[in-house]
Amino acid sequence: MSTRVQHRGWWRPTDRPALVALLLGLAGFGYRLTLTLLTLPGSNSDEATFGLAALHIAAGREQPIFLYGQRYMGTLEAYLAAPLVAVAGPSWPVLRLPMLALWAIFAWLMYRLTRRICSPWCAVLVVGLLALGPERVVRDQLTVVGGRPEVKPAVALVLLIALGLADRRIGARRLAAGAAGLLAGVAVWSDWLIVPYLAVAGLLLAWVLRRELAGWAGALLVAGFLVGAAPLIVDNLRAPPGQDSLSVLRRISTAAGPAPPLADRLRGGLLEGVPLSTGLCQINGCARWQQWFGLLYPVLLASAAVLALVAYRRAAGRPGADRAGPATQLALVAGAGLTLAAYVRSPLAATDPLGNARYLSVLQLSLPVALWPLWLAAGGVWRGTAGAVGRLAGASATAALAGLAATALVATGLFVAGADGLRTEERRARELADTVRRAGLRAVYAEYWTCNRLVFNTAEAVACGVLDGDLAPGQNRYRPYWQQVGRADRPGYVLAAGGPADRRLRQLLGAGADSALLAEAGGYRVYHPATAVRPWR
Secondary structure, three states: OOOOOOOOOOOOOOOHHHHHHHHHHHHHHHHHHHHHHOOOOOOOHHHHHHHHHHHHHHOOOOOOOEOOOOOOOEOHHHHHHHHHHHHHOOOHHHHHHHHHHHHHHHHHHHHHHHHHHOOHHHHHHHHHHHHOOOHHHHHHHHOOOOOHHHHHHHHHHHHHHHHHHHOOOOOOHHHHHHHHHHHHHHHHHHOHHHHHHHHHHHHHHHHHOOOOOOOHHHHHHHHHHHHHOHHHHHHHHHOOOOOOHHHHHHHHHHHOOOOOOHHHHHHHHHHHHHHHHHOOOEOOEOOHHHOHHHHHHHHHHHHHHHHHHHHHHHOOOOOHHHHHHHHHHHHHHHHHHHHHHHHHHOOHHHHOHHHHHHHHHHHHHHHHHHHHHHHHHHHHHHHOOOOHHHHHHHHHHHHHHHHHHHHHHHHHHHHHHOHHHHHHHHHHHHHHHHHHHHOOOOEEEEOHHHHHHHHHHOOOOOEEEEEOOOOOEOOOOOHHHHHHHHOOOOOEEEEEOOOHHHHHHHHHHHHHHHHHEEEEEOOEEEEOOOOOOOOOO
């Protein structure tokens, strides 16, 4: 009598790699949920600007295409948060919940993608590394600052659609092509940073659909892209001369000044940017023992490209599905290479690598192919199929994989151990907002990193105009706030205690500075002079 269990209906036995990946993914989700509820990493005025856009969308007051004060960063994250803000009101956890969902989707898609083009247990390793995260990594994943949380799952899904079309697992091929185009269009609108990956994903999709591009599949692919990118296209067609997205991005890229030597830019990109974006370092920089993966990264990409080319050639003459995996690996190698090349072209790769490493966060898409050479070398040793040289290479690869996981775990632990400082700073920001409200102020001036954060923390009970350190008009992203404060007879001033703006205001107030001081809170001074101080008028 057979004892085999028959599985019918919706239930299927879960294989061991899938189960381990699920547990690791749940651990990563729980970790990020805790961070979200604690508002870790801390908030800032850039994120507050997205939060205010979500608040305005929820109220039906605005339908912004780009972030206020910009013409290149899409506001998809604000639209995702708007329904939650409408129901629960403005708060940092509510604002970040859609980002948490996007991370979960990305981790699941990366598991499916890695399993398809590499191996099941390599996919488990990828999910495990994605589950970890020091501040630089989780800040890019959880904070609402535009682009990065949503464009990565979009590209991963486009690649999976291409693979599904190649092996005929997707029946509705035309609709799938349209969906891939829609995802690509939305990603371009959201953040131009993803363009290198979209370019190679598009080439892969075109290769898979090469016999169908002249028909409905090609038409729907293009139509889907145009629909997804419609906000970007329409706004750029209406933009005044010099205010289109390309012109704005060109000005930003040239404003950084002349490029330092290539060696300095490569050092900043590889030794700081790659380890930071991979989750191996703290946000304030990489120690020497954390920089090793940056040196190894170009070698791993080159090795992955060779392995993919060999696999592609071996599959010559077979069905296209057998070549789709190696072709996808090549696409991910090319995406990483183009992204790195674009990054090291910028002077900021050398002059401010810590502040700009966030632009390499999309390299997480290429984590499977970066690990694949190490995984194959290590696997040969464990299977006992390698010779003496192979055993040495395999032992080194095993040590590298273990070192990568250990370094990411240590970096994550250091972030968690130092989280109290971030929590203290966040409490000070809330204390400041409460102090300003209790003082009865409804219109204040402050510096950039104070202003919109204060407005969001008070749910727009306080309007804020941005001043610089000399009390001149600063970067006011949302002009109505500036205009509202400009109409106030007696605006308040919320300035960092002892900072340049604080010293300038006290100089202008003279003997009346102390009498105008209402309170000190969270490292700030709150002033309410008898008459407005507007030296720019």
